[in-house]
Amino acid sequence: MNPVRKQRLIVVLAVFLGLALATALAVYALRQNINLFFTPQQVVNGEAPVGTKMRVGGLVMEGSVVRDPDTLDVTFDVTDGKGTFTVHYQGILPDLFREGQGIVANGTLVSRERFEAEEVLAKHDETYMPPEVQDALEKAGHPGARKDAAGS
Amino acid sequence: MWNTLKRWYHQLGSPRYFYRFADAVLPWLWPLALIILAIGLVWGLAYAPVERYQGDSYRIIYLHVPASSGALMGYIAMGVAGLVCLVWRMKMAEVMLKALAPFGAVLAAVSLISGAIWGKPTWGTYWQWDARLTSMLILLFMYLGVMVLQSAIRDPRQAARAASLLALVGVINVVIVKYSVEWLNTLHQGATLNLFSESSINPAMKYPLLISMLGMWLLYAANVLMRARAEVLSRERRSGWVRKLVEGH
Numbered sequence: 001m002n003p004v005r006k007q008r009l010i011v012v013l014a015v016f017l018g019l020a021l022a023t024a025l026a027v028y029a030l031r032q033n034i035n036l037f038f039t040p041q042q043v044v045n046g047e048a049p050v051g052t053k054m055r056v057g058g059l060v061m062e063g064s065v066v067r068d069p070d071t072l073d074v075t076f077d078v079t080d081g082k083g084t085f086t087v088h089y090q091g092i093l094p095d096l097f098r099e100g101q102g103i104v105a106n107g108t109l110v111s112r113e114r115f116e117a118e119e120v121l122a123k124h125d126e127t128y129m130p131p132e133v134q135d136a137l138e139k140a141g142h143p144g145a146r147k148d149a150a151g152s
Numbered sequence: 153m154w155n156t157l158k159r160w161y162h163q164l165g166s167p168r169y170f171y172r173f174a175d176a177v178l179p180w181l182w183p184l185a186l187i188i189l190a191i192g193l194v195w196g197l198a199y200a201p202v203e204r205y206q207g208d209s210y211r212i213i214y215l216h217v218p219a220s221s222g223a224l225m226g227y228i229a230m231g232v233a234g235l236v237c238l239v240w241r242m243k244m245a246e247v248m249l250k251a252l253a254p255f256g257a258v259l260a261a262v263s264l265i266s267g268a269i270w271g272k273p274t275w276g277t278y279w280q281w282d283a284r285l286t287s288m289l290i291l292l293f294m295y296l297g298v299m300v301l302q303s304a305i306r307d308p309r310q311a312a313r314a315a316s317l318l319a320l321v322g323v324i325n326v327v328i329v330k331y332s333v334e335w336l337n338t339l340h341q342g343a344t345l346n347l348f349s350e351s352s353i354n355p356a357m358k359y360p361l362l363i364s365m366l367g368m369w370l371l372y373a374a375n376v377l378m379r380a381r382a383e384v385l386s387r388e389r390r391s392g393w394v395r396k397l398v399e400g401h
Contacts, residue, residue, distance in 0.1 A: 009239045035337040094276030121276045126344040128353040130201035
Protein backbone atom coordinates (compact mmCIF):
# COMPACT_ATOMS: atom_id res chain seq x y z
CA MET A 1 0.00 0.00 0.00
CA ASN A 2 1.16 3.47 -0.80
CA PRO A 3 2.69 5.08 2.33
CA VAL A 4 0.42 8.14 2.32
CA ARG A 5 -2.69 5.95 2.28
CA LYS A 6 -1.22 3.65 4.86
CA GLN A 7 -0.66 6.57 7.18
CA ARG A 8 -4.18 7.87 6.55
CA LEU A 9 -5.59 4.41 7.26
CA ILE A 10 -3.70 4.22 10.55
CA VAL A 11 -4.86 7.69 11.60
CA VAL A 12 -8.50 7.01 10.69
CA LEU A 13 -8.51 3.64 12.45
CA ALA A 14 -6.85 5.14 15.54
CA VAL A 15 -9.47 7.90 15.70
CA PHE A 16 -12.22 5.31 15.25
CA LEU A 17 -10.89 2.96 17.92
CA GLY A 18 -10.30 5.84 20.31
CA LEU A 19 -13.87 7.05 19.92
CA ALA A 20 -15.21 3.50 20.22
CA LEU A 21 -13.27 3.05 23.46
CA ALA A 22 -14.48 6.39 24.79
CA THR A 23 -18.09 5.49 23.97
CA ALA A 24 -17.74 2.07 25.55
CA LEU A 25 -16.34 3.59 28.75
CA ALA A 26 -19.06 6.25 28.82
CA VAL A 27 -21.84 3.67 28.37
CA TYR A 28 -20.22 1.46 31.01
CA ALA A 29 -19.92 4.34 33.48
CA LEU A 30 -23.47 5.55 32.84
CA ARG A 31 -25.12 2.14 32.69
CA GLN A 32 -27.03 2.81 35.92
CA ASN A 33 -28.77 5.64 34.10
CA ILE A 34 -28.99 3.92 30.73
CA ASN A 35 -30.52 0.76 32.17
CA LEU A 36 -34.27 1.22 31.90
CA PHE A 37 -35.13 -0.37 35.22
CA PHE A 38 -33.87 -1.78 38.50
CA THR A 39 -34.00 -5.55 38.86
CA PRO A 40 -35.61 -7.22 41.91
CA GLN A 41 -32.13 -8.21 43.06
CA GLN A 42 -31.07 -4.55 43.11
CA VAL A 43 -34.27 -3.57 44.94
CA VAL A 44 -33.77 -6.20 47.63
CA ASN A 45 -30.04 -5.50 47.99
CA GLY A 46 -30.69 -1.82 48.58
CA GLU A 47 -29.14 -0.53 45.35
CA ALA A 48 -32.46 1.07 44.38
CA PRO A 49 -33.25 4.23 46.40
CA VAL A 50 -36.42 4.07 48.49
CA GLY A 51 -38.93 6.89 48.08
CA THR A 52 -37.88 8.12 44.63
CA LYS A 53 -39.56 7.70 41.28
CA MET A 54 -38.02 4.90 39.26
CA ARG A 55 -38.73 1.93 37.06
CA VAL A 56 -38.43 -1.66 38.17
CA GLY A 57 -38.63 -4.76 36.03
CA GLY A 58 -38.85 -8.49 36.45
CA LEU A 59 -41.11 -11.50 36.03
CA VAL A 60 -44.60 -11.64 37.54
CA MET A 61 -44.46 -14.49 40.04
CA GLU A 62 -46.74 -17.46 39.38
CA GLY A 63 -49.89 -17.42 41.50
CA SER A 64 -49.17 -14.04 43.06
CA VAL A 65 -51.65 -11.84 41.14
CA VAL A 66 -54.49 -10.66 43.40
CA ARG A 67 -57.21 -8.53 41.84
CA ASP A 68 -59.67 -6.59 43.94
CA PRO A 69 -63.18 -7.64 42.80
CA ASP A 70 -64.67 -4.13 43.16
CA THR A 71 -61.89 -1.81 41.96
CA LEU A 72 -59.04 -1.84 39.50
CA ASP A 73 -56.57 -2.51 42.31
CA VAL A 74 -54.15 -5.30 41.62
CA THR A 75 -51.12 -6.56 43.52
CA PHE A 76 -48.55 -9.04 42.31
CA ASP A 77 -45.03 -10.14 43.16
CA VAL A 78 -42.13 -9.39 40.84
CA THR A 79 -39.09 -11.66 40.90
CA ASP A 80 -35.89 -12.45 39.06
CA GLY A 81 -35.02 -15.53 41.09
CA LYS A 82 -32.63 -13.52 43.27
CA GLY A 83 -35.12 -11.19 44.92
CA THR A 84 -38.87 -10.61 45.17
CA PHE A 85 -41.02 -7.64 46.08
CA THR A 86 -44.70 -6.72 45.79
CA VAL A 87 -46.11 -4.27 43.28
CA HIS A 88 -49.41 -2.49 43.81
CA TYR A 89 -51.13 -0.90 40.83
CA GLN A 90 -54.47 0.72 40.15
CA GLY A 91 -55.46 0.78 36.51
CA ILE A 92 -55.79 -1.28 33.39
CA LEU A 93 -52.97 -3.72 32.73
CA PRO A 94 -51.64 -4.28 29.20
CA ASP A 95 -53.08 -7.24 27.28
CA LEU A 96 -49.84 -9.19 27.50
CA PHE A 97 -49.78 -9.06 31.31
CA ARG A 98 -49.77 -12.61 32.63
CA GLU A 99 -48.18 -14.57 35.43
CA GLY A 100 -44.71 -15.57 34.36
CA GLN A 101 -44.50 -12.58 31.99
CA GLY A 102 -41.81 -9.91 32.18
CA ILE A 103 -43.03 -6.44 33.13
CA VAL A 104 -41.59 -2.99 33.66
CA ALA A 105 -43.35 -0.80 36.23
CA ASN A 106 -42.93 2.94 36.66
CA GLY A 107 -43.63 4.36 40.11
CA THR A 108 -42.23 4.75 43.60
CA LEU A 109 -40.45 2.28 45.82
CA VAL A 110 -42.24 2.65 49.15
CA SER A 111 -40.08 0.13 50.98
CA ARG A 112 -37.74 -2.71 50.04
CA GLU A 113 -40.79 -4.99 49.76
CA ARG A 114 -43.39 -2.73 48.20
CA PHE A 115 -43.58 -0.73 44.99
CA GLU A 116 -46.44 1.62 44.13
CA ALA A 117 -46.79 1.55 40.34
CA GLU A 118 -48.27 4.37 38.28
CA GLU A 119 -47.78 2.58 35.00
CA VAL A 120 -47.23 -1.09 34.19
CA LEU A 121 -45.73 -2.10 30.84
CA ALA A 122 -45.51 -5.66 29.56
CA LYS A 123 -42.28 -6.94 28.10
CA HIS A 124 -42.52 -9.68 25.55
CA ASP A 125 -39.82 -12.15 24.78
CA GLU A 126 -38.21 -12.90 21.44
CA THR A 127 -40.15 -16.15 20.94
CA TYR A 128 -42.95 -16.20 18.41
CA MET A 129 -45.12 -19.25 17.90
CA PRO A 130 -48.67 -20.03 16.78
CA PRO A 131 -51.20 -21.14 19.46
CA GLU A 132 -51.39 -24.68 18.04
CA VAL A 133 -47.65 -25.14 18.51
CA GLN A 134 -47.98 -23.88 22.07
CA ASP A 135 -50.80 -26.40 22.73
CA ALA A 136 -48.77 -29.22 21.24
CA LEU A 137 -45.77 -28.31 23.39
CA GLU A 138 -47.94 -28.26 26.50
CA LYS A 139 -49.52 -31.63 25.67
CA ALA A 140 -46.10 -33.13 25.16
CA GLY A 141 -45.10 -31.70 28.54
CA HIS A 142 -42.29 -29.66 27.04
CA PRO A 143 -40.47 -27.90 29.87
CA GLY A 144 -40.27 -24.63 27.96
CA ALA A 145 -44.02 -24.43 27.38
CA ARG A 146 -45.07 -24.54 31.01
CA LYS A 147 -43.44 -21.31 32.11
CA ASP A 148 -44.87 -19.26 29.28
CA ALA A 149 -48.30 -20.88 29.41
CA ALA A 150 -49.01 -20.12 33.04
CA GLY A 151 -51.87 -17.81 33.77
CA SER A 152 -53.03 -17.33 30.21
CA MET B 153 -11.81 -15.18 -5.89
CA TRP B 154 -9.73 -12.36 -4.38
CA ASN B 155 -8.62 -11.23 -7.84
CA THR B 156 -12.20 -11.23 -9.10
CA LEU B 157 -13.24 -9.09 -6.14
CA LYS B 158 -10.29 -6.78 -6.72
CA ARG B 159 -11.15 -6.42 -10.39
CA TRP B 160 -14.79 -5.66 -9.49
CA TYR B 161 -13.65 -3.07 -6.98
CA HIS B 162 -11.52 -1.32 -9.59
CA GLN B 163 -14.13 -1.56 -12.34
CA LEU B 164 -17.00 -0.32 -10.18
CA GLY B 165 -14.66 2.41 -8.95
CA SER B 166 -14.76 3.88 -12.43
CA PRO B 167 -17.82 6.13 -12.79
CA ARG B 168 -18.28 5.18 -16.40
CA TYR B 169 -18.21 1.47 -15.73
CA PHE B 170 -20.50 1.95 -12.71
CA TYR B 171 -22.99 3.85 -14.84
CA ARG B 172 -23.15 0.99 -17.34
CA PHE B 173 -23.46 -1.56 -14.51
CA ALA B 174 -26.29 0.33 -12.79
CA ASP B 175 -28.06 0.85 -16.09
CA ALA B 176 -27.94 -2.87 -16.82
CA VAL B 177 -28.97 -4.02 -13.34
CA LEU B 178 -31.72 -1.55 -12.43
CA PRO B 179 -34.42 -2.56 -14.95
CA TRP B 180 -34.68 -6.02 -13.40
CA LEU B 181 -33.63 -5.19 -9.84
CA TRP B 182 -36.63 -2.88 -9.26
CA PRO B 183 -39.32 -5.42 -10.24
CA LEU B 184 -37.44 -8.27 -8.51
CA ALA B 185 -37.24 -6.30 -5.24
CA LEU B 186 -40.91 -5.27 -5.39
CA ILE B 187 -42.11 -8.79 -6.20
CA ILE B 188 -40.06 -10.40 -3.40
CA LEU B 189 -41.16 -7.74 -0.91
CA ALA B 190 -44.80 -8.15 -1.97
CA ILE B 191 -44.61 -11.96 -1.58
CA GLY B 192 -43.05 -11.63 1.88
CA LEU B 193 -45.52 -8.99 3.07
CA VAL B 194 -48.67 -10.68 1.72
CA TRP B 195 -47.55 -14.04 3.09
CA GLY B 196 -46.69 -12.54 6.46
CA LEU B 197 -49.64 -10.20 6.82
CA ALA B 198 -52.35 -12.49 5.47
CA TYR B 199 -51.26 -16.13 5.61
CA ALA B 200 -48.77 -16.59 8.45
CA PRO B 201 -50.35 -18.03 11.62
CA VAL B 202 -51.40 -15.77 14.51
CA GLU B 203 -49.13 -15.46 17.54
CA ARG B 204 -50.16 -17.22 20.76
CA TYR B 205 -50.13 -14.11 23.00
CA GLN B 206 -50.00 -11.14 20.65
CA GLY B 207 -52.61 -12.40 18.19
CA ASP B 208 -52.53 -10.43 14.95
CA SER B 209 -50.64 -7.43 16.28
CA TYR B 210 -47.30 -9.22 15.94
CA ARG B 211 -47.70 -9.04 12.14
CA ILE B 212 -46.14 -5.59 12.07
CA ILE B 213 -42.87 -7.52 12.51
CA TYR B 214 -42.99 -8.08 8.74
CA LEU B 215 -42.46 -4.35 8.26
CA HIS B 216 -40.53 -3.50 11.43
CA VAL B 217 -37.70 -6.03 11.17
CA PRO B 218 -36.96 -5.58 7.43
CA ALA B 219 -36.89 -1.79 7.90
CA SER B 220 -34.68 -1.94 11.00
CA SER B 221 -32.23 -4.43 9.51
CA GLY B 222 -32.03 -2.40 6.30
CA ALA B 223 -31.33 0.79 8.25
CA LEU B 224 -28.55 -0.88 10.25
CA MET B 225 -26.90 -2.56 7.26
CA GLY B 226 -27.17 0.61 5.21
CA TYR B 227 -25.36 2.52 7.92
CA ILE B 228 -22.56 -0.06 8.05
CA ALA B 229 -22.24 0.19 4.25
CA MET B 230 -22.08 3.97 4.64
CA GLY B 231 -19.33 3.58 7.26
CA VAL B 232 -17.32 1.39 4.88
CA ALA B 233 -17.81 3.92 2.09
CA GLY B 234 -16.68 6.61 4.54
CA LEU B 235 -13.50 4.69 5.35
CA VAL B 236 -12.68 4.14 1.67
CA CYS B 237 -13.41 7.80 1.05
CA LEU B 238 -11.11 9.01 3.83
CA VAL B 239 -8.19 6.69 3.12
CA TRP B 240 -8.29 6.05 -0.63
CA ARG B 241 -10.15 9.23 -1.70
CA MET B 242 -12.12 7.17 -4.18
CA LYS B 243 -14.76 9.13 -6.06
CA MET B 244 -17.26 6.30 -6.24
CA ALA B 245 -17.11 5.93 -2.44
CA GLU B 246 -18.15 9.59 -2.18
CA VAL B 247 -21.03 8.87 -4.54
CA MET B 248 -22.11 5.81 -2.54
CA LEU B 249 -21.91 7.74 0.72
CA LYS B 250 -24.36 10.23 -0.68
CA ALA B 251 -26.61 7.60 -2.27
CA LEU B 252 -26.92 5.40 0.83
CA ALA B 253 -28.19 8.03 3.26
CA PRO B 254 -31.75 9.00 2.18
CA PHE B 255 -33.35 5.55 1.98
CA GLY B 256 -31.52 4.50 5.13
CA ALA B 257 -33.04 7.47 6.94
CA VAL B 258 -36.48 6.50 5.63
CA LEU B 259 -36.01 2.93 6.87
CA ALA B 260 -34.85 4.13 10.30
CA ALA B 261 -37.96 6.32 10.51
CA VAL B 262 -40.21 3.42 9.40
CA SER B 263 -38.57 1.23 12.03
CA LEU B 264 -39.22 3.79 14.79
CA ILE B 265 -42.81 4.48 13.72
CA SER B 266 -43.77 0.83 13.21
CA GLY B 267 -42.09 0.00 16.51
CA ALA B 268 -44.18 2.65 18.28
CA ILE B 269 -47.38 1.33 16.68
CA TRP B 270 -46.41 -2.19 17.75
CA GLY B 271 -45.39 -1.06 21.24
CA LYS B 272 -48.78 0.39 22.15
CA PRO B 273 -50.83 -2.86 22.01
CA THR B 274 -48.05 -5.12 23.34
CA TRP B 275 -45.99 -3.15 25.85
CA GLY B 276 -48.67 -0.58 26.61
CA THR B 277 -46.65 2.44 25.49
CA TYR B 278 -45.62 4.10 22.24
CA TRP B 279 -42.23 5.19 23.51
CA GLN B 280 -39.84 4.66 26.39
CA TRP B 281 -36.32 6.05 26.70
CA ASP B 282 -35.00 2.55 26.51
CA ALA B 283 -31.44 1.97 25.25
CA ARG B 284 -32.55 0.17 22.06
CA LEU B 285 -35.21 2.73 21.15
CA THR B 286 -32.99 5.71 21.96
CA SER B 287 -29.98 4.39 20.03
CA MET B 288 -32.25 3.74 17.04
CA LEU B 289 -33.44 7.36 17.24
CA ILE B 290 -29.78 8.43 17.28
CA LEU B 291 -29.23 6.29 14.17
CA LEU B 292 -31.96 8.28 12.40
CA PHE B 293 -30.28 11.52 13.49
CA MET B 294 -26.90 10.24 12.25
CA TYR B 295 -28.43 9.52 8.84
CA LEU B 296 -29.97 13.00 8.77
CA GLY B 297 -26.66 14.48 9.95
CA VAL B 298 -24.75 12.84 7.09
CA MET B 299 -27.31 14.17 4.61
CA VAL B 300 -27.33 17.69 6.04
CA LEU B 301 -23.54 17.86 6.28
CA GLN B 302 -23.23 16.87 2.64
CA SER B 303 -25.61 19.54 1.47
CA ALA B 304 -24.15 22.21 3.78
CA ILE B 305 -20.71 22.18 2.14
CA ARG B 306 -20.64 23.34 -1.44
CA ASP B 307 -17.50 21.59 -2.67
CA PRO B 308 -18.52 17.92 -3.15
CA ARG B 309 -15.10 16.53 -2.22
CA GLN B 310 -14.89 18.56 0.99
CA ALA B 311 -18.50 17.66 1.79
CA ALA B 312 -17.78 13.96 1.26
CA ARG B 313 -14.77 14.06 3.55
CA ALA B 314 -16.71 15.69 6.40
CA ALA B 315 -19.65 13.32 5.95
CA SER B 316 -17.30 10.31 5.78
CA LEU B 317 -16.03 10.98 9.26
CA LEU B 318 -19.56 11.25 10.63
CA ALA B 319 -20.59 8.07 8.80
CA LEU B 320 -17.59 6.16 10.12
CA VAL B 321 -17.98 7.35 13.70
CA GLY B 322 -21.70 6.52 13.63
CA VAL B 323 -20.87 2.84 13.12
CA ILE B 324 -20.14 2.76 16.87
CA ASN B 325 -23.83 3.57 17.40
CA VAL B 326 -24.85 0.65 15.16
CA VAL B 327 -22.98 -1.67 17.54
CA ILE B 328 -24.86 -0.10 20.46
CA VAL B 329 -28.21 -0.58 18.68
CA LYS B 330 -27.42 -4.23 18.04
CA TYR B 331 -26.14 -5.16 21.51
CA SER B 332 -28.14 -2.76 23.72
CA VAL B 333 -30.71 -5.50 24.35
CA GLU B 334 -28.02 -7.89 25.56
CA TRP B 335 -25.78 -5.59 27.58
CA LEU B 336 -28.41 -3.41 29.22
CA ASN B 337 -31.84 -3.74 30.80
CA THR B 338 -34.31 -2.71 28.13
CA LEU B 339 -38.01 -2.92 27.45
CA HIS B 340 -37.22 -4.17 23.95
CA GLN B 341 -36.74 -7.92 23.77
CA GLY B 342 -33.61 -9.63 22.50
CA ALA B 343 -32.86 -10.70 18.96
CA THR B 344 -35.21 -13.27 17.43
CA LEU B 345 -33.22 -14.11 14.31
CA ASN B 346 -29.75 -15.44 14.93
CA LEU B 347 -27.20 -16.16 12.26
CA PHE B 348 -25.29 -18.80 14.19
CA SER B 349 -27.90 -20.36 16.47
CA GLU B 350 -31.51 -21.44 16.20
CA SER B 351 -34.02 -18.61 15.80
CA SER B 352 -36.79 -18.36 18.34
CA ILE B 353 -39.53 -17.86 15.78
CA ASN B 354 -41.73 -20.61 14.39
CA PRO B 355 -40.72 -21.58 10.81
CA ALA B 356 -44.22 -20.75 9.49
CA MET B 357 -43.64 -17.19 10.65
CA LYS B 358 -39.92 -17.08 9.88
CA TYR B 359 -39.94 -17.76 6.14
CA PRO B 360 -42.20 -14.83 5.21
CA LEU B 361 -40.06 -12.65 7.49
CA LEU B 362 -36.85 -13.68 5.74
CA ILE B 363 -38.46 -13.06 2.34
CA SER B 364 -39.68 -9.59 3.38
CA MET B 365 -36.20 -8.79 4.66
CA LEU B 366 -34.59 -9.86 1.39
CA GLY B 367 -37.17 -7.82 -0.55
CA MET B 368 -36.51 -4.73 1.56
CA TRP B 369 -32.73 -5.04 1.15
CA LEU B 370 -33.08 -5.39 -2.62
CA LEU B 371 -35.39 -2.37 -2.68
CA TYR B 372 -32.74 -0.41 -0.76
CA ALA B 373 -30.05 -1.62 -3.18
CA ALA B 374 -32.15 -0.53 -6.16
CA ASN B 375 -32.73 2.88 -4.60
CA VAL B 376 -29.00 3.30 -3.90
CA LEU B 377 -28.03 2.30 -7.45
CA MET B 378 -30.57 4.74 -8.87
CA ARG B 379 -29.36 7.61 -6.69
CA ALA B 380 -25.70 6.78 -7.36
CA ARG B 381 -26.33 6.65 -11.11
CA ALA B 382 -27.87 10.12 -11.04
CA GLU B 383 -25.02 11.43 -8.87
CA VAL B 384 -22.41 9.99 -11.27
CA LEU B 385 -24.08 11.74 -14.19
CA SER B 386 -24.18 15.03 -12.34
CA ARG B 387 -20.54 14.82 -11.20
CA GLU B 388 -19.24 13.69 -14.58
CA ARG B 389 -21.39 16.09 -16.57
CA ARG B 390 -18.34 17.72 -18.14
CA SER B 391 -16.69 14.46 -19.18
CA GLY B 392 -16.70 13.16 -22.74
CA TRP B 393 -18.68 9.99 -22.15
CA VAL B 394 -21.58 11.78 -20.48
CA ARG B 395 -21.78 14.30 -23.30
CA LYS B 396 -21.79 11.52 -25.82
CA LEU B 397 -24.49 9.73 -23.85
CA VAL B 398 -26.69 12.80 -23.72
CA GLU B 399 -26.17 13.73 -27.35
CA GLY B 400 -26.72 10.16 -28.45
CA HIS B 401 -30.31 10.22 -27.17
